[in-house]
Amino acid sequence: MKVNRKIVECAEGLLALSSSNSSLEEFRKLIEEAHNHLHALRKRGQDVLAQALTVRITKAEELQKQAEELQKQAEELQKQKRK
Secondary structure, rough: OOHHHHHHHHHHHHHHHOOOOOHHHHHHHHHHHHHHHHHHHOOOOOOOHHHHHHHHHHHHHHHHHHHHHHHHHHHHHHHHHHH
């Protein structure tokens, strides 16, 4: 099924981005896309796939928060370094 393949690609993309140096903006866009696929799955009654994607999205969102916090810390360190 075409939708399932797209969802798998999205989940794989989330995992790949989480382990690379991609920008936070790219990561946010992919999470948003995953949410869209999740809603489509739920509308079709594909609860098992929806649950699997939900787990991946949750992990990706946690990683995004960690990355944002690290980015803030790095910016603070650079400010202190300039002083």
